[in-house]
Amino acid sequence: MSSSKKDSPSAIELIDWLNGEGLLELDWDFPEDGDLFAAGLDSMAVMQVVVAVEDEYGVELVPEDLSKEQLATPEALAALIRSKRQ
Amino acid sequence: MTPAVRRCDVVVIGGGSAGLAAALASARTGAATLLVERHGYLGGMGTAALVHSFCGLYLLRTEPGAELANPGIPAQIEERMIEATGIGPRRYGRVDVLPQHPVEFARIADNLCAAEKTLDLSFHSELTGVERDADGWRLSIATRGGIQTTDAATLVDASGDAVVAGFLSIETVMMQANLLQRPAYVFGVCRPRSAEDHDPLLTAGRIVEGVRSGEVPDEALGLVFRASGRPWEMFGTIDLPGPADGGYDPLDPSCLGELERVGRAVATAAVRWLARKDPSWADAYISHWPLRAGVRESRRWRGEATLTGDDLLQSRRFDDETALATWPMEFRENTRGPRLRFPHTDDPCGIPAGCLKPAGMDRLFVAGRCISTDHDAQASIRVMGTCFATGEAAGTMAAAASGGSA
Numbered sequence A: 001m002s003s004s005k006k007d008s009p010s011a012i013e014l015i016d017w018l019n020g021e022g023l024l025e026l027d028w029d030f031p032e033d034g035d036l037f038a039a040g041l042d043s044m045a046v047m048q049v050v051v052a053v054e055d056e057y058g059v060e061l062v063p064e065d066l067s068k069e070q071l072a073t074p075e076a077l078a079a080l081i082r083s084k085r086q
Numbered sequence B: 001m002t003p004a005v006r007r008c009d010v011v012v013i014g015g016g017s018a019g020l021a022a023a024l025a026s027a028r029t030g031a032a033t034l035l036v037e038r039h040g041y042l043g044g045m046g047t048a049a050l051v052h053s054f055c056g057l058y059l060l061r062t063e064p065g066a067e068l069a070n071p072g073i074p075a076q077i078e079e080r081m082i083e084a085t086g087i088g089p090r091r092y093g094r095v096d097v098l099p100q101h102p103v104e105f106a107r108i109a110d111n112l113c114a115a116e117k118t119l120d121l122s123f124h125s126e127l128t129g130v131e132r133d134a135d136g137w138r139l140s141i142a143t144r145g146g147i148q149t150t151d152a153a154t155l156v157d158a159s160g161d162a163v164v165a166g167f168l169s170i171e172t173v174m175m176q177a178n179l180l181q182r183p184a185y186v187f188g189v190c191r192p193r194s195a196e197d198h199d200p201l202l203t204a205g206r207i208v209e210g211v212r213s214g215e216v217p218d219e220a221l222g223l224v225f226r227a228s229g230r231p232w233e234m235f236g237t238i239d240l241p242g243p244a245d246g247g248y249d250p251l252d253p254s255c256l257g258e259l260e261r262v263g264r265a266v267a268t269a270a271v272r273w274l275a276r277k278d279p280s281w282a283d284a285y286i287s288h289w290p291l292r293a294g295v296r297e298s299r300r301w302r303g304e305a306t307l308t309g310d311d312l313l314q315s316r317r318f319d320d321e322t323a324l325a326t327w328p329m330e331f332r333e334n335t336r337g338p339r340l341r342f343p344h345t346d347d348p349c350g351i352p353a354g355c356l357k358p359a360g361m362d363r364l365f366v367a368g369r370c371i372s373t374d375h376d377a378q379a380s381i382r383v384m385g386t387c388f389a390t391g392e393a394a395g396t397m398a399a400a401a402s403g404g405s406a
């Protein structure tokens, strides 16, 4: 894994990053277990997130990773990224 | 021999959602009305570009249950569409959306028009020139048989692109290329599986896989699929960034043609990849192309009034309002999916009559996505539910202003 890639994000860092990249528009107090699908994560946004996660964290998410449960919340997505880095 | 000049009370240019409603409303007052459409069916983006849901028909609501925002023609079209598809409004958060099928839309438009004795339809007819005279307007309309001349007491520009303003060389408004809402290419797909047997997230992951492999172009990252409501049929929608040099121009035929060629190439690569890689896409194929790429925003009129994004945020109401806007401002200035801006409350915003009246001109009205608004407000009022309502209002005003002379 390239050293320029960021460490695995916490759920809070992930919220900031999703906002900063313009991938989603989450309120500043968006909860770590908040519903990302209700916040606008649709299948098009998922593609953008997968590409951006690869650039930022050096993690290649494959189709089988993209279940509703694993993407449902910032917590779940952070855990998914962490698990793929091991 | 000079060919006879046809004379009408009201001529409506363009038979999209706005022009259809304008022509019906005008004809229903008894005015001799002509609807001029360059394609062979009505519906505009909702048929020719395969846009497949009606937004803006209903009020924003927290409570369950859809409630129509504008009575009259929007409600009549809603009722017929539900009858045709058997599908009612769908709730997403606070908005209700009616899935619509382009095939049904064209037929419903035929039937609504056929019921009006004072309405004539002229398909395969493109307005190519407009001149003002003492009694109204003299129009040049290009047909297969040559140029026809038609006189109109009043005119409605429902062309979507403010073509009448272009022919009259009147100053219009268009955002710079990088700020325009992005265009899209919508196509039909046959996927011989039930709609329930589709996992949009898995499909999204497969498309990324195809892009990573280099076999599917990057633009496929703007592609989403939706079930059409008919067995085995889906629509694919690709939001396109426009030319690489940033010079997206929705009025330039070479730019539109390039979008369409890119749309077909991206769609073909993506569907072939899915059919090869994913068992739930086996035997899927592209069943049809749209007649044209979808354009969300282009040139607009400058009216006696201009609706703004702030009016929408504040749910402002006007004494002379003609229709209600309810759809949140939907921004698509990039291909990363929609960004929605909701008003502070669920209340609708009025659309003043002045937005449908070009500044400093009489006997001329405008309806649909090219009425007088700023960029932010256009992001709400462009939806078809609202276009039906501004169309109905413009058609009614045009008929009243024509004096019924024909």
Ligand SMILES: Cc1cc2nc3c(=O)[nH]c(=O)nc-3n(C[C@H](O)[C@H](O)[C@H](O)COP(=O)(O)OP(=O)(O)OC[C@H]3O[C@@H](n4cnc5c(N)ncnc54)[C@H](O)[C@@H]3O)c2cc1C
Binding pocket: B013, B014, B015, B016, B017, B018, B019, B036, B037, B038, B039, B042, B043, B044, B045, B046, B049, B051, B052, B053, B054, B055, B056, B125, B126, B127, B128, B158, B159, B160, B161, B163, B183, B184, B185, B186, B293, B294, B295, B296, B367, B368, B369, B370, B382, B383, B384, B385, B387
């Ligand atoms: C990809 C995409 C997705 C969208 N999604 C939705 C959605 O989900 N829900 C929704 O409600 N709205 C949606 N919209 C917006 C909506 O489809 C359009 O804004 C709306 O259809 C505009 O209606 P209109 O009647 O003003 O113009 P148009 O639909 O563009 O109709 C204009 C008509 O005028 C004709 N015309 C133009 N010039 C001439 C001429 N010189 N002579 C003769 N005829 C002429 C054209 O052929 C056309 O039929 C979407 C738009 C796009 C592009």
